[in-house]
Amino acid sequence: MKPIYSLGYTFSVKSFAFILNYIVVSSLILKEYGSFSLIFSTLNSIIVVASLGLLYSANIFTSKWIGRNNKYIFNYFKFSFYLMTFLSLLSSIAIFYIYGYFFSVFFAILIFSASTLLEGFFYGVGEIKRLFIYGALNLALSLILSFLLVKNKGLDGAMLSLAFSRFLLFIFQLKYFFVKIESDGLFGVRYLKAIILFYKKYNIPLLISALIATPVVTLVIYMLSIRKGLEAVAIFSWCYQIYLLGMFVPTALGTYYLSVLNRKDHNSKLMVMKKITKFNLLVSVIAILFLLILSKFILKLGHIESFEESYKVYYAFLLCMLFYSLNLGYLSFWSSVGKNTFYLKMQVLWSALLVIFVLIFVGELGALAIPIGMAAGFIAQYLIQNRVIGRY
Known part of the structure; x- marks a missing residue:
């Protein structure tokens, strides 16, 4: 339960x-x-x-x-x-x-x-x-x-x-x-010295990883507002909220997965990790199909259905969900084996790709540039992490 x-x-x-x-x-x-x-x-x-x-x-x-x-x-x-x-x-x-x-x-x-x-x-x-x-x-x-x-x-x-x-x-x-x-x-x-040492090994890599990802999203939102105005930000924000809600099942289980992985030996961790990825992918596909069926209703709910751009941004976020689900389990896995610095490198990669893509294409694509850039980052993350964990 x-x-x-x-x-x-x-x-x-x-x-x-x-x-x-x-x-x-x-x-x-x-x-x-x-x-x-x-x-x-x-x-x-x-x-x-x-x-x-x-x-x-x-x-x-x-x-x-x-x-x-x-x-x-x-x-x-x-x-x-x-x-x-x-x-x-x-x-x-x-x-x-x-x-x-x-x-x-x-x-x-x-x-x-x-x-x-x-x-x-x-x-x-x-x-x-x-x-x-x-x-x-x-x-x-x-x-x-x-x-x-x-x-x-x-x-x-x-x-x-x-x-x-x-x-x-x-x-x-x-x-x-x-x-x-x-x-x-x-x-x-x-126990101040011991606490600081624990922070150095666990908290700081996790903090920097999150510090790179979340503020980077804020940064590209500001880039969007400067180039395209607050209405474009509103379109992005509503679609982004739907994206976050659609991913709540895999993200909700991240901390629980960590609790499970902490109790497993090396070989068992790898087996559990494979199951986590398959489950996350399955749940995300179901959520994507559900959100696809309800797309017109959801956009109308956010009062952005009259903007043609909103449909493109919405569908791009559904695609983004698919690639994000492939990566979610890795945070729990790398944390459980004390390799948070490797996950930090993956977050740097994702953030860099997102910022570069938005910087180049936001003028042409508007809000659409953000979910496409996010998806590109997730694909790169998955390809690298899947290869590294196979040799772990």
Whole structure:
């Protein structure tokens, strides 16, 4: 049942972003939705930095030390929380000078990052069912609050929605964390040298990998907005949200796959990895067919059905889903064998291909250049990783 609960939890988290985007695109004009998309993408990039690659590394750390040295775990999480608070503050000051938001931005970055940190803990101790229940309760409250805020306060309401979208979830997570792990005091960090060494081996490669990928998407969105305007950004953003929603099953299981791979020996890891790739591909094909059938309805839902470009971007993202599904399992595999630096190289390759392609073709293709560039990067990643793992 754990894979089902993992899917359910990730759905509750991912679906909020999709539904909030729908509320905003339905309530505001298309250019305002384009502005929200830029801010939303910028925040996601910052959250990647502030969360420090902890979804996977906290999972590994917790599963390794739970029951053996709980004080070590507490100090690892305490050190991580201090660091992400500092990064959230710096980022919020920078965002304030660009967009004029501070409180909602700081709160959103810190709560999202801290919740991601605690997700890793829940996966590490195997409490995925409990995490799913917390996520479902949080989603129900967040949707009601978001609808009221956006309807009454427009773009400002959307920003406040982001700030409070994981607050209840974080409170639930934190309460259970202190049930399982006894406090070792709020000030000072013990085992600091060992924690820093762990960060160097696990957190930093994962952080840089994510830091390359997510902010690069934000970068190309800004490139698109400069060359083609906010309406092109709005078209891209709605299709991108559908793409993310369509991939939620394989991405949701990534952390669960890591938990499984951590318990396997070398030969078993390779066998499990093959099964993961086949499953991800099968699920993605089913999702692609489903989204293909509903294409006109989905584009109409996002109020972009009158733009000819939107259909091309939408279909390109469906193709992108296919190639992305081939690569998803590799993050869990390389993390489980301590080869995060190799995955980092693959992310550099993907990002470079995407930026180069968009830089060359965005003027001619507009928003279509982004999913095509993403797909080209995924193909290159798969060809290399499939060859390397065959010799592993």
